[in-house]
Amino acid sequence: MAVTYATSLKTTRMTAVRDAIDAGSGAGTIEIGTSGMATVLAVLTLSDPCGSVSGDTLTFSAITSDSSADATGTAAEARIKDSSGNVIVSGLTVGTSGANINLNTTSITAGGTVSLSSGSLTHG
Numbered sequence: 001m002a003v004t005y006a007t008s009l010k011t012t013r014m015t016a017v018r019d020a021i022d023a024g025s026g027a028g029t030i031e032i033g034t035s036g037m038a039t040v041l042a043v044l045t046l047s048d049p050c051g052s053v054s055g056d057t058l059t060f061s062a063i064t065s066d067s068s069a070d071a072t073g074t075a076a077e078a079r080i081k082d083s084s085g086n087v088i089v090s091g092l093t094v095g096t097s098g099a100n101i102n103l104n105t106t107s108i109t110a111g112g113t114v115s116l117s118s119g120s121l122t123h124g
Contacts, residue, residue: 005040010056010123016087018058024083030063032094032101032114035076042066042075042114048083052091056123065115076105089121 005013021028027048047061078092078101092100101116103121108114 005123007055011053014053014056014058014121014123018050018053020086020088021046021080021082022048023086026083028080028082028088029118030078030080030101030116031107032066032075032078032103034073037077037079039071039073039092041071041073041108042069044114044116046080051120058121060119063116063119065113067113069108069110069112069114071108072110074109075108077102 016048028046028050030044030046032042032044032058033038044066045064047063051058051060053059059094077096078094079090082088082090082094094101094103096102096106101104103116103118105116
């Protein structure tokens with residue numbers, strides 16, 4: 001049997017996630033990496049505050065592109081950090097469709113641009 005949370009609790013939990021991402025003096029980031037985050041390929045900057053919560057969903061505000069990717073590789077995983085570098089959310093999948101983070105290509109080249117047009121996290 002699946003575990004079901006009350007809607008109000010989902011909202012509370014997602015608000016806590018938002019507040020953790022926004023902790024610190026600056027904006028949080030999304031790191032895109034290879035499998036197991038062995039290599040960080042690109043770092044995108046979230047807005048500060050990072051977004052808004054409605055029900056069980058945190059919808060991100062504008063996400064700043066990484067105009068010069070850090071490394072070349074195949075994007076497979078991502079994580080979200082606060083401005084102090086603390087990992088808030090990890091294990092996000094990266095792909096071209098059906099993943100937690102969908103890019104137009106998972107082939108990232110050092111010096112290239114990596115961008116997300118929108119994003120959200122939903123309580124499971």
